[in-house]
Each structure stands twice: as C-alpha cells, then as structure tokens.
Amino acid sequence: MAEAMRQINPDVVAAFPITPSTQVIEDFATFVADGKVKTELITVESEHSAMSACIGASAAGGRVMTATSANGLALMWEMLYIAASMRQPILMTVVNRALSAPINIHCDHGDSMGARDAGWIQIYAENNQEAYDNMVMAPVIAEHRDVRLPVMVCLDGFIISHSIETMELEEDQAVRDFIGPYRGLHSLLDTDRPVTWGALDLHDYYIEHKRGQQAAIESAKSVIESVSDRFYRTFGRKYELFESYRIEDAERVMVAINSVAGEIKEVVDALRDAGEKVGLLKIRLFRPFPYAQIAAALRGAKVVTVLDRSTSMGAYGPLFGEIRTALYDAEPRPLVYNRTFGLGGRELFPDDIQELFAESRRYLQNGKVEKIFDFLNVRGD
C-alpha cells in the first residue's frame, strides 16, 4: 500500500500509527525522508487529528491520503462523516482489525463495517494485488466530478498486510498517467473566489444535502465500473463490483469478503471436481452496495450462505442484511442464512468451509434452513 501511495505521490498525508496499519505509514515516511515523493507528511497526535488534517488539506485543494486500523478508525468517527459530507475525495487504507475490548490486534471487519454508514465508498480486497490495484483506482473514483467522495480501501490485517506475496507492481509513470493530476474544486486557498466549507445547515436544507450525497455515492457504482474497465484495458487485471467465482450454474453459493475468499475458491474447485454445483460471490464494493447486480448474479442460486467477519450486536451480520435485502424480490427466492466467523483473527480452514458446504447441501435437500444465524469455530456450545 505504501508503494501505491508513493506512486500516487499525494500532496498531503496526515497519519497516526496503529497496528497493523503502522507499516504503511512507516514505509511511506521513508519515501518522504528519501525525497521519493513531494508529500507534506503531517505527524499528528491522534487519529481524530489525522482525519481533521486530511479534511483541511483536502478542502484546500490537495490530494490527500492516510491509513489506519480498528481503534484508530473508531477515533476518527466524527471526522469520517464530516469528510464524506463535505465531499472531500480523501483516500484511506484501512487494514482491518478487531475493535477492543478485549484488546486484539488481529483481523476482523468490525472496524470498517462499523463505518459503513459514514458516507465513504468502501472497496475490499482479497490479497495484496487487489489492495494495490484498488488503491491505484481509488483516486480516479474519489475525484470523479459525479462522485467527489472519500474512499476506504480495506484489506485483512496481518493475513494480508503482513504477508509477502507474489504480485505485479506497475511502472510509476504508467500509474501516474492512469490517475492524472488533481485539481480540487473550490479551494479554501483561492482568495479570488472565497468559499465557506461546513456551514450551518438546519431543517431548511440539511435533508437536501443528504439526498445529494446519496445521489453522489449511488453514481459511484457506474464510475467504479468504468474506472475498473479502463484499469483492465491499461494493466490487464479485471475487476467488477464483485467477483463471481463459478456461480453461473451454481445451486449453492457462499458470499464473503476479503482474504477468506481465497480458501473458499480452493474448496469450490475441489467440490466442483466432485460434481457439486457450488460457487463464491466475493464482495468488492460494499458502499455503495450493488443490490440489483448481486441479485442478478445470484439468479438461479437455491441456497446462499453469507459469511460475516464482524458482528452487529443484537442483529444479524451487516453483509447478511444486504444480501437478504438484495434477494427479497428474487423469484424464486433462495434460502439465505448467516454465519459469523473469524472475529479477532480466528482462522477458518478449508475443512471448515467443506463442512459449511455440506450443511448447505442438507438445507437444499430439505428445502429449509435449520439455523439462520450462528458462530463458526467457537467454544461454548
């Protein structure tokens, strides 16, 4: 991610270190110290200040980036909403990590899922290649005139962030040509055309501004499709709003986010070899959520198992809610159920995924779901 940041060469980075995202900023700080980028690096005293500085720098017209995880993201909370509502195209790497308490440094998606209503575009990645590619696309999406919204590029803490993997990096110039220069609109520093940012907005206009924001994030879907298409034509790696892995004729489909998709693909291949009609739908874009496209892709599926790596205490998992909503109008409507896994870094092994597919086969045969919601690989039953 630091490499992508170096290639993007933003005007300003403001950040505060937190495991497991620390290395991103540490490496980037080296690039700054070595003169490899022209970035103004602001080391701040907290994540709240980091996001505040990003918002100020973005309103001044700069291209701005940061990175964080877990409690750091939580400390940004107030400013996340302000960044999105002020339509600042800030780019942030979120290295997914479990929220305290109990304190835990390992992966789950509780941090970014908790921020899903903040108005940021959220793009998820299975591995380092996808995280890098998503970050190269992020400024083009964020800065598009119809969008102008901040983007979170999310990847799994430790599992991905602290692993070495074979991947392709593109040439600096090719990346810079792909992204293009940035000129912020309505810069605070443009004294010839003075503007006010973040003004008071009561019941006379607040809801109109929120509707405008909703329209902007909705339009991000088609922008992301066209940017991904241009990325494919430029660099040869294909991305859609979500990845359909062997789901064309699948009766049983698993839906998941991030690195676990790799393990699921291995199991899907093994079960396909044994003649089972199974597949995977991997989420890439979670905000805005592509309801209609996902419903169309899952047409024909009879059982859908939704895996959430986070909890919404007192409710079903956040991904499950979206998938079920997407499928409500499907005719015939598939069986849909929810499993929570991997909180605080608990592994999900291929054998566990095999068992899940065995369970979905039973549900298919019986025509009903026995348990709509459950935790996987957990003690205390």
Add this chain to the structure above:
Amino acid sequence: MSEYFEVRWHGRGGQGTVTGAKSLAEAVQGTGKYVSAFPDYGPERRGAPVRAFDRFADKRIRIHIPVLEPDVVMIVDPTLIGSKSLVEGIGENTVFVVNTEKDAAETKRALGLTGQTLYTVPANNISYRLFKREIPNSAMMGAFARACPQIISIEALIKEAEHAFAALLAKDLVAKNLDAIRCGYDEVRNA
C-alpha cells in the same frame, strides 16, 4: 493442498525467524515461482516461541492459513525440541532442518521422528563466527538449499538473497549474510 510446497519455521523472538522465512520467499520468487510468506503473530516478545511460514507454487497462491502439513520444518532454536507443535501435522516425507551441533540421530530421537529425513546445521556456531551473536536465520536458509535443491539451488539462493538483503542491510552485512548462507549450506550434516 498438495500443489503447494509448504515450510514451517519454529524459532524464538529475536532470532530473525520471520525475516528468514520472508527472505527465503523473496529468493525463491526470484527463480520464477509464486511465493507467500507470513508469520504467526502473537504478542511480540524476545525469546517467546515464534512460527513463520512459506508457500511455494507454480500457480497463484490463494490460501493464507498457517501451514498445517509441512513439507519442511525449519527448527531455528533447538531449545524448542520437546514442544509438540514442532511435529504437528508432519508426514513420512516431511523433511527437518535443525539448528544444532548435536548428532542427527540423537536429534531425531529427541523429536520422536521415525522415517523422516533430518539435516542438522550448526547455525548458531556459524552466526557467532560471523556476527559475534546469535542470528542463525541466514545459515538456516543455506541449509534449506541443501535439503531442498528442487526448490532453490545454492547458486540461485546466493544470487537472489543478495537482492533481498541489499534492500534491508548495509553492504558489509550483505556480504556477511551471504557468507552465512554458504557456510550453512556447506556445514549441513545428514542423518
């Protein structure tokens, strides 16, 4: 997951176990294979048991889970012998590379091995000789090339490790670590 060649390293915090696994992966990647390398992170304490993993393949590696059934077990710290985790998931063909000056047959007995192949290398000795302290990881990499020439030859390892080390270390340390790799390779003993 048999299409992956899997290596599990066991060491203690401070011995460069994680760096060893990552440097080996970078070197093997240089030969054109797909690789992944990652540690098993717990609380980071000097002296606490640490595991790290490598996967090598001729296709893109899609799994991220810890290595359960290793093709090779690299024991960086012999004081870990006796811990069950060292022999977890091993098969008849699992190869062991152990940093020890003890006799290979004795080491096999201590590990409770039956038919498996085991190589010993006095990596601490090499490390004290070259660095005047205990950083056995480079010598262990050399021993790996001796145990698994089908994954990487010693010539390729030296060539590729030079690139990997150059990004991390000063010039004199690069040269010393390459020496450690060579000594590790040369001083391997087999049971």
